[in-house]
Amino acid sequence: MTSKIKNFPGTPLSESDFTEGKVLSIHDEMRPQFAWDTGIGIGSYLAALKEGYLLGSHCKTCEKTVIPPRTVCEWCFDPMDSYVRLEDTGTINTFSLCYVTWDVQRITEPELPAVIEIDGASPLHGILHKLGEVKPEDIHIGMKVQAVWKPAEEREGAITDILYFKPIKEAGS
Amino acid sequence: MSERVAVIGVGWSGYRPVSPELSYKELMYEAAVKAYADAGVDPRTEVDSFVSVAEDFIEGTSIFDEYVPDQLGAALKPVHTIPGDGLHGLATGVMLVKTGQAHVVAVEAHSKASNVLSLPEITAYAQDPVLNRPLKLNSEFIAGLEMHRYMHETGTSLEQCAAVAVKNKRNALNNPLAAYGANWILDDALNGPQLAWPLIKSQASDHADGAIVVVLASETRAKVLSDRPVWVLGAGWCNGAPSLESREWGTVPYITKAADMAYRQAGIDNPKEAIKFAEVDDTYAYKELMHLEALGLCGRGEAGSLTEEGMTKTDGKLPVNASGGSLGMGHLLDASGMSRALEVVLQLRGNAGDRQLAEVDIGLAQSWRGVPTTSGAVVILAN
Structure with missing residues (x-):
């Protein structure tokens, strides 16, 4: 609609009207600072990442194993207090190719977020991470992948202790 | 309905x-x-x-x-x-x-x-970004301005405010939930670092x-x-206009309005007679006095002297903040009002342990959202 209009009626504003103070506005920068106590469930998860393995929790009532571990079952509200060590391999549930970065820069080589259903966890339970060592055009839903870890001495108990997930070479490929 | x-x-x-x-x-x-x-x-x-x-x-x-x-x-x-x-x-x-x-x-x-x-910077973002925040004042200056004007208009003394802090800190010693109980005497609540004169740190609650x-x-x-x-007999809430330039500094009419709304629902004409105990906001000690007056639980300018005389102690005519209040329990940000409703419920059910009040059947909980707000709510609960 507006693309057809060459000249808008009225008095236009330019950036210089603001920078030169012809139009008055106030600029302020925020400095909010927070911490997040990770607690029992996520704290255990992060401690396991630092050790180089994946931890889930199990609900005996629903017979579900979830990752990351939680202290309460979302479905039945029972406590989830049994923890299970899981494989660092899984299957891509869904993925995307992102051509705009976190801080809104356009890029030509896309970032590769994916949800990976972890082996040993119940279906639909996985990790949100990035993919690596793979061409975007080769990724597909159902692809088997494995975590690539930071060296032990660099791990700090964070989700970034896993660098990315890479495809597992399938037999014969 | x-x-x-x-x-x-x-x-x-x-x-x-x-x-x-x-x-x-x-x-x-x-x-x-x-x-x-x-x-x-x-x-x-x-x-x-x-x-x-x-x-x-x-x-x-x-x-x-x-x-x-x-x-x-x-x-x-x-x-x-x-x-x-x-x-x-x-x-x-x-x-x-x-x-x-x-x-x-x-x-x-x-x-x-x-x-x-x-947290102080987050609170500062509640100030008007164009008119107030560029002055870069710690938000507690607003409590200082309000406390000064309230004391000026009512003749309330610093000692009377201190009596609130002593009472609530001591009450908290009987509350296992409270984080800041202490066996204070008046001097403890009159000394210590200044925050925004006349407000001193010992009369301001710490967070929990x-x-x-x-x-x-x-x-x-x-x-x-x-x-x-x-039973929830009534629930009222009210906000004033945000202006720091033209608010009624010596009174809190939004609390009166919130209380009136709750009293109306509860069918209470005379709160002084009807309300047996109260849990009111004491983010700062002087606020408990302001709030008691605004709630109509005592006359204007009377709360300080009545507190000194012991009316609001757990064995007084109107126990106030038997829980220890925010001064004794710790300030729980926006959960503060809920902690007061919890205390009223526990008292009414007879589950308040060592701080159990005798023969209470109707209580009031009141909240204030802190500086710089003119936002408050009142809930009335009964057996």
Whole structure:
């Protein structure tokens, strides 16, 4: 609609009207600072990442194993207090190719977020991470992948202790 | 619309200055588990709707609603978050029941104040960004301005304000939930570093972490589920205009209006006679005095001398903040009002342990959202 209009009626504003103070506005920068106590469930998860393995929790009532571990079952509200060590391999549930970065820069080589259903966890339970060592055009839903870890001495108990997930070479490929 | 609403369950976690062993979700879960056990309800099948009270800017998470359901048992059920005080949340829950939208509602409020590393700066963002914030004053200057004008207009003394702090710190010693109880004498509440004269640090509350969950039910459900329901007789709330330039500094008319709304619903004409005990906001010691007057629980300018005479002690005519208040329990950010409603429920049920008041059947909880706001709420509860 507006693309057809060459000249808008009225008095236009330019950036210089603001920078030169012809139009008055106030600029302020925020400095909010927070911490997040990770607690029992996520704290255990992060401690396991630092050790180089994946931890889930199990609900005996629903017979579900979830990752990351939680202290309460979302479905039945029972406590989830049994923890299970899981494989660092899984299957891509869904993925995307992102051509705009976190801080809104356009890029030509896309970032590769994916949800990976972890082996040993119940279906639909996985990790949100990035993919690596793979061409975007080769990724597909159902692809088997494995975590690539930071060296032990660099791990700090964070989700970034896993660098990315890479495809597992399938037999014969 | 005529059906009454009852509190049928309460639960809590905390309160303590820091809580590094629990995430905010786990803090909420602990309170929720206790509340549902107390009410005898299964949240997955018997709670119809959930209300959480949270301010994104305090949580450090945009659209905090998303992070609420799991730990309350509210996944795939009606749930919403309101930015307000816990008593606003309680009023919302009451309306959900009164309108017939829900028969059983869970209301949650929490504080992870220890995780808000730049809390004074976050509070400063409540100041007007164009007119006030460029002056770069710590937000407690607003309490200093208000306290000075209140003392000037009413003749209230610093010693009378100190008497509030001493009383509440001592009351907190009988409350296992309280984080800041102390066996103070008047000198303790009159000395210490200045914050914003005439306000001194010893008359300002420190923050605490904690969570509270309250389960509400319609009269029909309450009579089935509970053998000791506590009835919500009234819930009122009110905001003044935000201007620091032209507010009534010596009074808090929004608290009077919120109380009038609650008294009207409760059919209370004479609050001095009707209200047997009160839990009122004491973020700063002088605020307890201002609030008692605004609530009509004593005359204008009388609260200071009545406090000195012992009227508001646990054995006085009108016990105020038997819990220890924010000065004794710790300030729970927007869960502060909910901690007061919890105390009123425990007192009415006779579950208040060493601080149990004798023969109380109707109590009042009041909240204020802190500087720079003119926002308050009042809830009246009865056996």
